Structure formats: C-alpha cells, structure tokens
Amino acid sequence: MLLAVPSLASAATPLSFENEFVRVVVNPGPKEAGRFSISTTGGDPSRPESARKPLIFGGTTPWTSYTTLTIDGTSYVFGGPTSRRAGKAARYGDLIGTPQVTSTSITHTGRLGDVEVVQELALVRGPSTRMLDTVRITYRLKNVGTTTRRVGLRVMLDTMLGSNDGAPVRAGTEAITAACALTGKAVPDYWQAFDSVANPTVISQGSLRGEGLTPPDKLLFADWGSFADEPWEPTLAPGQGFIRKGETDPDTATALLWNPEPLAPGATRVLSTAYGIGGVTLRPGQLALGLTAPAEAQFLHERTQPFTVAGYLENAGGFDARDVTLTLTVPEGLELIAGQPELHFAALPKGQTVQGSWTLRPNGAASGTLPLVLAGRSANVEANQITREIQVDVPSPRLKTLPERRQVPSETNGLPTVVLAPVVLAPATGFAAARLELTYDPAVIRAFDVSRGRAFVEKNVLLPGWQFDLSQPGRVVITATRGEAAPLTQAEVNLAIIQFRAVAPGTSTLRLTEAVLTNGRGERIPVETTETSITVLH
Known part of the structure; x- marks a missing residue:
C-alpha cells in the first residue's frame, strides 16, 4: 500500500493512496481542493489490459468531478473554488484543518454555512470481486448551527474508461444510450460501464446498495457539460445524448442525488456510495x-x-x-x-x-x-x-448470552447492579424445545430470576412448558418447549433473559455447559455455544 502526502515545501503535491488494484488522487488545492480521481494500477488481475487506466477522469490534478450540497434550496460545492467550468459559478464554503491521509483513506472536512461536511474516500472490497479494488465515497453531514436545515447531496462522477470518455453505461436491464434519471424502484443495485463484452479494456462498477451504502433517491446519466454547468439537477431533454454540452465530443458522467431532508441542530446524516473495478x-x-x-x-x-x-x-x-x-x-x-x-x-x-x-x-x-x-x-x-x-x-445455529463482555459497577443508585443476560439462538431452524444449563461464579454475581424469551410466546400468549431452576448457586437450568405451537424458523430468536445481581468485585465467566435443542420431530439441532463474562468493578 502506497501513499503520498504533500510536504510544506510543495503544497501542490497531490494527496494519494494506492494498492495493487486502484489508485485514488485528491486535489490538495487551494483551487479545486477535495476533488478526486480514481484509476487502476494493476486493475483486474484477469485482464492485464485493464492496468493503468482511468476510472474517473482527472489524473494527478482532478477537477472535473465535484460534490454539491443543497442547504435550504441553495447549492454549495464542497472543497476549494475553481476558475474552470465544473462548478465555476457555484457558491463555496471553507475547508477546515488539514486532510487526514492514511494508507487506505483520505479525509477532508469542510464548512458550508451551518453544515459541517466530512468527505472520506476509503478502500473497500468490491461486492462482485471481494478484492480491495473499490473506493467507498462517504459524506457525513452535521448541522452545527442552531436552526433545522433542509440538506441534500449530489455526487457527480466524470466517468472515463481507459481512453473512452463516452463509455456505454449499463444499469438493470437497460443499456443507457441517452441522458436519463432513474428514481425510486428504478434505481438499480449497481451500474456498470464497459466498451465491449467481447474484448473490454476495463470494467467499472458503481455500487448503490449493500453493506454500509446508502441508495440515492435519484441516479442521473448525462453528458459531463450539463453536470458541470448545473451544480444540483440539470434539465434533461427527451432523447438528449452524451455529447458534451456546447461541444462536439462524447463525455458520459453520472450523478447521485439524495433528496433534501430536515437536519436538526447537532444531527448527522451519513451518505455513502462506492465505485471501482467491476467483476464480470x-x-x-x-x-x-x-x-x-x-x-x-x-x-x-x-x-x-x-x-x-x-x-x-x-x-x-x-x-x-x-x-x-x-x-x-x-x-x-x-x-x-x-x-x-x-x-x-x-x-x-x-x-x-x-x-x-x-x-x-x-x-x-x-x-x-x-x-x-x-x-x-x-x-x-x-x-x-x-x-x-x-x-x-448458510450459518450454523449458534447460542450465545451477552453479545460482548460486560463491565459493571458493583452498585447503581445505592443498590447492587442488575445485569440482564439474554440467551439468543441465531439462526433458528425448526426450533421447538430447549434444555439449557449455564454456570457462573456465585461469588461475583448471583442469578435471581429468568424471564422467558419470545421463543416461548405465541401471538402474545405465554406457551406452557416453561421452567427454570436457580436452586443451586452458580447454576441456571432452563427447560422449555413450544408445545403445540409450530416450530420456529427465523434469523434470530430470544430464548430467555437471565437476571443477575452484582455480589462482589471480580470476573465471572458465563458458560453454557449444556445446550440441547430439538426440532418439531424431536431431533436434536446441532448448535455452537460461545462464552462471555461479567466483570464487577470496585
């Protein structure tokens, strides 16, 4: 992993990081500060011809892609101002502090009116490749003022595949051959761009849904000139092609719009998308x-x-x-x-x-x-x-108590601290009954009650066959069945909640020493168990 950081002697040195697949460059400014480009280094290992190709235009001094915030109907461009076409006539805010550069990310912070904006570009695994060949583009919008604001975001990407500045775009069931706006359910999970199925130079993918991503309200494809001149949403004519507005060359670009929403004082809205190498x-x-x-x-x-x-x-x-x-x-x-x-x-x-x-x-x-x-x-x-x-x-069933090790004070409001330890089965497949035995250190904590979980409640009615035994210090025994109710099949279900009271400082392990689960046919369900602990502090 390589990175480049500007020195005091050379403020114009671009900010960048790269790995064996892609490289990200961010303009250090002051003009166009924060604007970025993405290119391949080695590219797709299965296609050597994809190496050293641009995915977003800009090279070492990116300026054609830019990000816009709309605040109460007024558009502001993130980063440093420009004298060039892309966002030339727009309003700008101020950048705060210095960029934070690591081997896998670059972060800029700006202030646009009452809204503080953090832009983070970070390497992540591509959903179609599972390699670190994709860049997650994240914006954190925080209202640092005292009045609720309506805030929206537009991210415009000047896509370019190798030497093809007008690369065909494909989304869902369609090849995008003219400028268009996709909204609502028409917004696909991802979109791809490549010049040929038979012999592509490089394939890019914009991912819109998935872990950590925020689907935009609107996805626009148009010529770069239309987006360069209009910082929010340009008017697209029916049948409008991808010839750069006012010029004669093809130039495809993409914009993601998240509609303005109320942002209360102190509130933060996080919006993320991803772009990188497509796995086809x-x-x-x-x-x-x-x-x-x-x-x-x-x-x-x-x-x-x-x-x-x-x-x-x-x-x-x-x-x-x-x-x-x-x-x-x-x-x-x-x-x-x-x-x-x-x-x-x-x-x-x-x-x-x-x-x-x-x-x-x-x-x-x-x-x-x-x-x-x-x-x-x-x-x-x-x-x-x-x-x-x-x-x-298809995950194997797992039985666990606390999601993580807990530390608690010995007293809360003058009384011994109470700790709730749920017993959770995930996933549940045909679950019908359970016999559980859990051990703990009674010198540190003491179980005083056990509540049934939702596994033994059907349509708000408590199912018969629920029993527990706390007669032996350091041991909890639970025996329960769903009886005549249908077996449970779901991602996660709570079997019980064990209530402990702090006794003395120390650490007690919670260990499921017996876990017998059965399905509706009386067959045993194989299950993994995990240990955890409760620490009572002085």
Missing part, C-alpha cells in the same frame, strides 16, 4: 457473454437480502443473429424472485449488445460454491455458455 465473468465467441453477480451471499431466513444478477450478450460475429435467446440457470440453494429465466430477441444485429437482469435470493437449500450458468443461443450463430460462481453461506 466473460467468455468470447460469436455470441460473446458476460455475467456479473455479487461474489458472496448469505441465507438469514426472513432477513435474507436479494441480489441482482446481470447478463450481457454481444453479437461479435460478422452478420446479424436470428431468434436469439439468453437463458439463466439458477442452482439449488438460490431462487429466482424477479425476471424471466429465458429472454427472447427476434434479431440481434452484428456489433450490438442485449442484456438481462434477474433478482435472486438464497433459500437455505444449499451452501458453498454455487454455479450460475448463462447461455446464449441463436438460430444461425454458434451457441455459447458461461459459468460464474457465487459463495453462499
């Missing part, structure tokens, strides 16, 4: 294929998150293809919840690309490495097929 499995041929999906997924019962799969088919042959089909085969362990498994196209002209989008979800029927298969067929062109693997995790 490719197979050349007369019908060239590309298939992308998250590298990992997890089954969590009712908390299971669906994900989007996108498939691309390009006619790379020398003539038009007739009666074309694009088919996705989904393995056991995944289920198709949106999209048709087979798409039909009457004709596909040579050099043209079609795509499909499907929504899948793990169903718990299988785990491990699961293959997605995409096939392209035509009445007059040789068929092709591609496989992309996805790692699906």
Whole structure:
C-alpha cells in the first residue's frame, strides 16, 4: 500500500493512496481542493489490459468531478473554488484543518454555512470481486448551527474508461444510450460501464446498495457539460445524448442525488456510495457473454437480502443473429424472485449488445460454491455458455448470552447492579424445545430470576412448558418447549433473559455447559455455544 502526502515545501503535491488494484488522487488545492480521481494500477488481475487506466477522469490534478450540497434550496460545492467550468459559478464554503491521509483513506472536512461536511474516500472490497479494488465515497453531514436545515447531496462522477470518455453505461436491464434519471424502484443495485463484452479494456462498477451504502433517491446519466454547468439537477431533454454540452465530443458522467431532508441542530446524516473495478465473468465467441453477480451471499431466513444478477450478450460475429435467446440457470440453494429465466430477441444485429437482469435470493437449500450458468443461443450463430460462481453461506445455529463482555459497577443508585443476560439462538431452524444449563461464579454475581424469551410466546400468549431452576448457586437450568405451537424458523430468536445481581468485585465467566435443542420431530439441532463474562468493578 502506497501513499503520498504533500510536504510544506510543495503544497501542490497531490494527496494519494494506492494498492495493487486502484489508485485514488485528491486535489490538495487551494483551487479545486477535495476533488478526486480514481484509476487502476494493476486493475483486474484477469485482464492485464485493464492496468493503468482511468476510472474517473482527472489524473494527478482532478477537477472535473465535484460534490454539491443543497442547504435550504441553495447549492454549495464542497472543497476549494475553481476558475474552470465544473462548478465555476457555484457558491463555496471553507475547508477546515488539514486532510487526514492514511494508507487506505483520505479525509477532508469542510464548512458550508451551518453544515459541517466530512468527505472520506476509503478502500473497500468490491461486492462482485471481494478484492480491495473499490473506493467507498462517504459524506457525513452535521448541522452545527442552531436552526433545522433542509440538506441534500449530489455526487457527480466524470466517468472515463481507459481512453473512452463516452463509455456505454449499463444499469438493470437497460443499456443507457441517452441522458436519463432513474428514481425510486428504478434505481438499480449497481451500474456498470464497459466498451465491449467481447474484448473490454476495463470494467467499472458503481455500487448503490449493500453493506454500509446508502441508495440515492435519484441516479442521473448525462453528458459531463450539463453536470458541470448545473451544480444540483440539470434539465434533461427527451432523447438528449452524451455529447458534451456546447461541444462536439462524447463525455458520459453520472450523478447521485439524495433528496433534501430536515437536519436538526447537532444531527448527522451519513451518505455513502462506492465505485471501482467491476467483476464480470466473460467468455468470447460469436455470441460473446458476460455475467456479473455479487461474489458472496448469505441465507438469514426472513432477513435474507436479494441480489441482482446481470447478463450481457454481444453479437461479435460478422452478420446479424436470428431468434436469439439468453437463458439463466439458477442452482439449488438460490431462487429466482424477479425476471424471466429465458429472454427472447427476434434479431440481434452484428456489433450490438442485449442484456438481462434477474433478482435472486438464497433459500437455505444449499451452501458453498454455487454455479450460475448463462447461455446464449441463436438460430444461425454458434451457441455459447458461461459459468460464474457465487459463495453462499448458510450459518450454523449458534447460542450465545451477552453479545460482548460486560463491565459493571458493583452498585447503581445505592443498590447492587442488575445485569440482564439474554440467551439468543441465531439462526433458528425448526426450533421447538430447549434444555439449557449455564454456570457462573456465585461469588461475583448471583442469578435471581429468568424471564422467558419470545421463543416461548405465541401471538402474545405465554406457551406452557416453561421452567427454570436457580436452586443451586452458580447454576441456571432452563427447560422449555413450544408445545403445540409450530416450530420456529427465523434469523434470530430470544430464548430467555437471565437476571443477575452484582455480589462482589471480580470476573465471572458465563458458560453454557449444556445446550440441547430439538426440532418439531424431536431431533436434536446441532448448535455452537460461545462464552462471555461479567466483570464487577470496585
């Protein structure tokens, strides 16, 4: 991991960090301070031609991409002012302090009216590659004034793939061929840009949903000139192309908008997106294929998150293809919840690309490495097929008490401190009954009561068969069943809450020495247990 920090003798030296995949450069200012570019270093290891290519225009002195805040209807640009086209006529605030640079992130802080803004660019793992080839772009907006403000955010990215400043963009089921705005449910999980399925130079991916990300309210694609001249939301004409406004060259850019919302004094709003290298499995041929999906997924019962799969088919042959089909085969362990498994196209002209989008979800029927298969067929062109693997995790049941080790005072308000220790099963699959034994040090804490968890309550009615025994110091025994109620299958369920009272300073381990769980057929459910502790302070 490499980084560059400006010295006192050379304030113009760019701020940067990089690894074997990507490089991030931030303009040190004073003009255009805080604006950034992203490029590849080694790029995608499977495509050597993707090395040393820009993903966001700007090189070592980025200025064309910029971020806007709207505060009570007035637009401000984050960072230093500019005399160039991108945000030239906009209002600006002030940068506070010096940038914070590490080997994996750069942070700037600015003040725009009553709003303090922290911009953080940090390396994260790409959702489709699981490599550190993606940059998370985060803004923390805090109202440091005394009046509630309506605050929104726009992040504009001047996308560029290699030497292609007008690279085609693909989102959901569509190739974006004209300026447009996607809102609400039309905002996809991610968007990708590449010039060819048969022989791409570099593939980029903007991720909009996922862990730690905040989906924008609106996703705009337009020519860079329209975004450069309008710091908030430009007017897009029907059929408007990607020729740079007022010029003759193609120049694609993207803007993410989060609508203005009330921000109370002292409140903070955190908004994040991610951009980097896209993971697309490719197979050349007369019908060239590309298939992308998250590298990992997890089954969590009712908390299971669906994900989007996108498939691309390009006619790379020398003539038009007739009666074309694009088919996705989904393995056991995944289920198709949106999209048709087979798409039909009457004709596909040579050099043209079609795509499909499907929504899948793990169903718990299988785990491990699961293959997605995409096939392209035509009445007059040789068929092709591609496989992309996805790692699906179905967690084993785990029984735990406290989520972390606890430290408590010996007294609270003049009385011995009471500590609540929930006993939680995650996940629960067909759970029907339990016998638990937990041990602890009675010289440090003492159990005085046990409350039943939601596992033994059905429609607000207490289920029969709940018992506990505290007769032996240092030992809690719980025996409980759901009786005639249906077995539980859900991501997490509380079995019990044990109430302890502090006795004397020291540390007591909480250890589940017996954990017998059974399903509705009386079969034992294998379960892992974890230890934790309670420390009573002097």
